[in-house]
Amino acid sequence: MSVTARTWPPGFTHYLGYLLLGVASLMLCCGWGWLIGRLPPSRWGALTGAFVWVLANLAVDTDLVVVNGPARDRPDLLLIALRIAAAALLLGACLWLPLGRGMLRRAPLPAVAAALASTVLASGLSAVAPRQGPESMTCVEGATTICLWPEEENYRAMAERVLDRADGLPAELSMPDKVYSRGLIRVDGEWGGDFDLDSGSEWAMSDGVTRAVSAETFAACREDDLAGWDKYNEAGDQSVLALERWLEKRLAGGGQPEYRESGMSEAQADAIEKGKAMADRPAAEQERWARDTVRFVQETYCD
Incomplete structure (x- = not known):
């Protein structure tokens, strides 16, 4: 990838965009699972997190599961970077959360709410959009x-x-x-x-x-x-x-x-x-x- 990046050929932006989009989705999935997993008992945490994540992606039309696309679509690197930043914020907030149900009483709820809000906002913005006409063909x-x-x-x-x-x-x-x-x-x-x-x-x-x-x-x-x-x-x-x-x-x-x-x-x-x-x-x-x-x-x- 580093060798290809020197020439930046047609399609490299797409490859890089979808690669980073996958990274953002993995980070968001981990953060969501980490957050949900601390609420119920440990044996149900992972199952609950996975179920809610899958259900949310089925119920809402998002590009969180997009891994590739045609040339007529363009990944927006700026929006993808924003999504990665929001995912990092969510993961960082999770580091400060206490374990168990006591999290609801002892957690810094404003900080957690801000992290969740920014994550939801960044996830809701479509990072892949149709290209508005060809630059060349x-x-x-x-x-x-x-x-x-x-x-x-x-x-x-x-x-x-x-x-x-x-x-x-x-x-x-x-x-x-x-x-x-x-x-x-x-x-x-x-x-x-x-x-x-x-x-x-x-x-x-x-x-x-x-x-x-x-x-x-x-x-x-x-x-x-x-x-x-x-x-x-x-x-x-x-x-x-x-x-x-x-x-x-x-x-x-x-x-x-x-x-x-x-x-x-x-x-x-x-x-x-x-x-x-x-x-x-x-x-x-x-x-x-x-x-x-x-x-x-x-x-x-x-x-």
């Missing part, structure tokens, strides 16, 4: 351009593989100018994007590229207040879904998806399986089927 060019956060540089090779598989797709499939990791662009007043790499999944990136290609290919269906899509949905057609699952599997390099489908109707499930099966057919057959599917949808619903 890493873009990989190919059949389209895939743009990543600078902290996602290690996924450049993944983007290159996906783009290599996108070369030679049927001309009927329209490629978008750029595809973005989530949080890089502003969409409808919010920071959005086409895919997220929270789990580092090649299928997630392939899904984002697939959806962008589908949106570009069938853009005509979105004209006239989505009249084309309304017509498509009313017909119960699942051709686009089959096409998307085919393209997703092809861009991901084949194999089994890294997720499970749920909530699908029988028609949707059949279309998904059809698309996946087509990705295992000879390339010429795949491309012929893709061209025919695109033309059918465009001529039937989008014209």
Whole structure:
């Protein structure tokens, strides 16, 4: 860590922030357990402290159990330092507490109350917040351009593989100018994007590229207040879904998806399986089927 800190590369602030956030949580947990553990008899102290800590984190939405996060979120080092200081104050107050239930009569209650109040305040402040727009981005060019956060540089090779598989797709499939990791662009007043790499999944990136290609290919269906899509949905057609699952599997390099489908109707499930099966057919057959599917949808619903 000390060697890496000399160059301060993209992502180091995130690593340091989450590391210190974990330190703060451990200190707060120890202080809370120490405080609670002195009230009941010794055999129940640890159990009570642990139970109340877990219950509090389940009941209240806090980041006390956060240990990592995506590039689109930024740990606030100043707030984390404040939390560590509050945790240290709580631990320091615990050093002066007498043992047992007599603590309630003999403890300097104002000092303990101040330590607890500062701890609760520091814990309630969210130390991880969405980044307000990118300072820069890493873009990989190919059949389209895939743009990543600078902290996602290690996924450049993944983007290159996906783009290599996108070369030679049927001309009927329209490629978008750029595809973005989530949080890089502003969409409808919010920071959005086409895919997220929270789990580092090649299928997630392939899904984002697939959806962008589908949106570009069938853009005509979105004209006239989505009249084309309304017509498509009313017909119960699942051709686009089959096409998307085919393209997703092809861009991901084949194999089994890294997720499970749920909530699908029988028609949707059949279309998904059809698309996946087509990705295992000879390339010429795949491309012929893709061209025919695109033309059918465009001529039937989008014209």
